[in-house]
Amino acid sequence: MNNWNILPQLTPAFTFLKNVDIISLLHPAIAVAFVFPIIGIVVNFSWQTRQRRLAIKKGDKSKIPAIVGREHVKIGRWLTGSVVGVTLIALAYSVVFGYQGFVDRQKAGELDNFQVIFVFLMFIATIASLVLLYRAKPKLWRGVFATLSGMGLIILGAQDGVYRLGNEWYWSHYYYGIVVSLLMIFSLAIVEDIYKDRANRWRNVHIILNCLALLLFIGQGITGARDLLEIPLSWQKPAVFGCDFNNRTCKSENQTQSPVISYHQPN
Ligand code: HEM
Numbered sequence: 001m002n003n004w005n006i007l008p009q010l011t012p013a014f015t016f017l018k019n020v021d022i023i024s025l026l027h028p029a030i031a032v033a034f035v036f037p038i039i040g041i042v043v044n045f046s047w048q049t050r051q052r053r054l055a056i057k058k059g060d061k062s063k064i065p066a067i068v069g070r071e072h073v074k075i076g077r078w079l080t081g082s083v084v085g086v087t088l089i090a091l092a093y094s095v096v097f098g099y100q101g102f103v104d105r106q107k108a109g110e111l112d113n114f115q116v117i118f119v120f121l122m123f124i125a126t127i128a129s130l131v132l133l134y135r136a137k138p139k140l141w142r143g144v145f146a147t148l149s150g151m152g153l154i155i156l157g158a159q160d161g162v163y164r165l166g167n168e169w170y171w172s173h174y175y176y177g178i179v180v181s182l183l184m185i186f187s188l189a190i191v192e193d194i195y196k197d198r199a200n201r202w203r204n205v206h207i208i209l210n211c212l213a214l215l216l217f218i219g220q221g222i223t224g225a226r227d228l229l230e231i232p233l234s235w236q237k238p239a240v241f242g243c244d245f246n247n248r249t250c251k252s253e254n255q256t257q258s259p260v261i262s263y264h265q266p267n
């Protein structure tokens, strides 16, 4: 199941991963190595921006340089792109390799060409809307492109193959991921409004929503690690899905079989 045979097998003896498993690692690896460090930088600058603004409002002198606000926005713009990017990578993987995704349906002879083209065009449209959102200045266009890129994510997330954990939505990696991506898109869309609004209403909306985003990011770290633990390697799926998930037990055909670790040891 789920063996992507078009690519040459890239997996030499030193890894148990097959091609499809290596592709599935792309999303978590990019999230951990690139997106989470960016979150740390953005949050650090955001805290300094706030401390500096409040100190100056009180009439104190702040030791924090004036540049921190601009730095927060500069890296924040990168954050929006990387969060949406990492979400699109996860969705692309699931739509192709997920349960009832393109590969499964092709094997069953049920793959609908129209749907493949539709999904492909949706990816292009979502990315194009985000690029245009980065460039848009007037309020109307920022609203339009933010809505379009957000809708693109929701429509792609609704495709077969995406693992949504719908009945346990309150700790679903998918729902957290989509909400946090929408919040990043919204942050990007209202940058101009935060600066223009003397009454700080947009600024306060931004702070409240992005404190929630920060909690969701932490949730992504936890639920993503949990999902990595729960998803078996492609070639292990037939065995693992034969287990009794309600009672959390697996029948072992041969109880005396050596543990997996022995594969690493010389005979
Ligand atoms: C986890 C993500 C984020 C958090 C927790 C966060 C939080 C904050 C906080 C606390 C402030 C300071 C508010 C104050 O002055 O009291 C701020 C300012 C701001 N944020 Fe964010 N933010 C995040 C992401 C973003 C993103 C992705 C963007 C845009 C792409 C953005 C745009 C802005 C802007 C324009 C300001 C005003 C900066 C200034 O006064 O010079 N933020 N943010």
Ligand code: HEM
Residues within 6 Å of the ligand: 027, 028, 031, 032, 035, 083, 086, 087, 090, 091, 094, 095, 161, 162, 163, 164, 173, 174, 176, 177, 178, 180, 181, 217, 220, 221, 223, 224, 225, 227, 228, 231
């Ligand atoms: C910025 C942080 C992250 C965002 C926005 C995010 C978003 C998403 C989204 C939207 C999906 C699609 C669900 C699906 O297609 O089945 C997904 C899947 C996945 N993510 Fe993440 N993710 C993030 C971080 C992580 C991290 C840190 C890990 C692991 C350490 C991880 C592991 C996974 C795994 C294993 C899947 C596939 C199975 C599943 O749906 O849970 N993610 N992610």
